[in-house]
Amino acid sequence: MITPFDQIVDVRHIASGKSDNIPAMLALAEKEQVRPAALDLKRTLLLAIDVQNDFMESIGSLAVNGSKADVQRLTQWMYRNLGSLTQVMCSLDCHSMMQIFHADCWLDTEGNHPEPFTIIRYADVSDGIWRAVNGHTALALDYLQHLEAEGKKQLCIWPYHCLEGTSGAQLESQFTNMLYFHSAVRQVKPILVYKGQDPNTEMYGIIKAEYDGNKFVNHAVLEAIRAHDAIYIAGEASSHCVLASAVQILEYFEHDRSITSRITLLIDCMSPIAGFEEQTLLQFDALKEKYGIQIKLSTEVNL
Template identity: 65%
Template sequence: MKATYDDIVDVQHIASFDSNEKMGEILALGQAAGSLPAAQEARRTLLLAIDVQNDFMEGIGSLAVPGSRADVQRLTQWMYRNLNALSQVICSLDCHAIMQIFHPAWWLDQDNKHPDPFTIITYEAVARGMWRAANGETDRSLEYLFNLESSGKKQLCIWPYHCLEGTAGAKLESEFTKMLYFHAAARRVTPKLVYKGQDPYSEMYGIIQAEYDRDGFVNQEVLDAIREYDAIYIAGQASSHCVLASAEQILAHYESDRSVTSRITLLEDCMSPIGGFEESTKHQFNRLRERYGIQIRKSTEILL
């Protein structure tokens, strides 16, 4: 008998550290699903799941995104409905240390106090001595701020400590993880996990590259993978930051190839913005649709 959605996902335990993943049972259900292995299908479909991690989940996360719990429910329902047409899932995961340029520990003010979360730190403020790097890397920090501001990127925001490597907050949300591995077992694929944000001197909202880094790293492997799929669906958290940056970076890379950009769909009901960014996020997504021909749709409208 085919496993039901409720056999896999416990909706009451979405965004809960109490969830029991029972991964062996989940894998057995997937193996018994009778689905065609993804490698044998002609049409290939990708889900790009951005930062579906505990620290972004409302109720438990240190950087909780309002609406994220319902987003996970809708996303896992979409994955279940489209099990036999969804070929692969690539997941990005924020992965940070305490001492990173966007965490409070990096900075000290003139009274040797760390900034509060959500403080904005500018090049001018650091150049005037209002802030300095606690580790002595003030010049390197100024280099980052200069390049960030001169290229029109987001201002440096001090975020609450989040997705610290090895912590429960850095893990994929557990009910999403169940559906991820149910799908993997059913379609005989290995989901790809892409870690990002480990450079202490930079922010990395998008899956492809940092806001600025000296080496100009680009995740070409992910870009190349995207080209291989006939349809690409993007979901995750937060739509205002990491989802938006990921979409912008992918679309900028393929801006001269409408055959790729037109394959991309944002699942707008499977992502939510950080509070205060609702209207700007909607505006920026609409701009991407007009420029690159992407689609913006609700998951409930899409049956693959």
């Protein structure tokens, strides 16, 4: 590359709230002479999960410890492999205030909203400890019952995060610089996948919700994965949205080892929510054993 890394990514400004600088990235990209992504014989995909401000240390409402260093390592990996990285797909959480995992949706017997990180179970609602606002208790009970019956994560009341139209919902600025530098140099449009807009369910993974009566499945993402020879996954948080995305993808392709074995987790480009560290690593190891995925440091992967 002609352009030095530090002209694209200023590591001092990762998770600082500083704006991206796309015009400068496009000007820098004009100096590069790299073949278009359309000519790649081996097609590689980076699946970047929720690299958004609200998950960043220092500035995020649902900050993930380690996220700043994750972004630094991820952008360095993208830079080193830019000439061989065919496509980047980014998932973006996109929520409203009135979502089942936000406090505004719930009241206790005294009319108080739950505190962040409160766990609400089926029994809590059926016993009247919590009720859903706007008469949606029956719908909430159905949702909670399905979560428990299917062994899904318990309903957690998260801090308000990634509210549509807010700065917290935006991609982190230095990652965005690298994303669009790659886009301009390789002449390929990044793929942005919005998730989590259904107010009545949680959607950790990029493919489908935790429970959804309509049974929505994002086949466009699955077909993009099928179309690439190697898929690399990074992002936040490894314990929740990264893990759920990986599980959903692997379960869909469970009978095709030729696809599941193409997937690599860039383990040093993701971090878990505090308290889930050991559990997350165990679950990743189980996926490696069952599906043949690879788990590597970004420094170990050269495309």
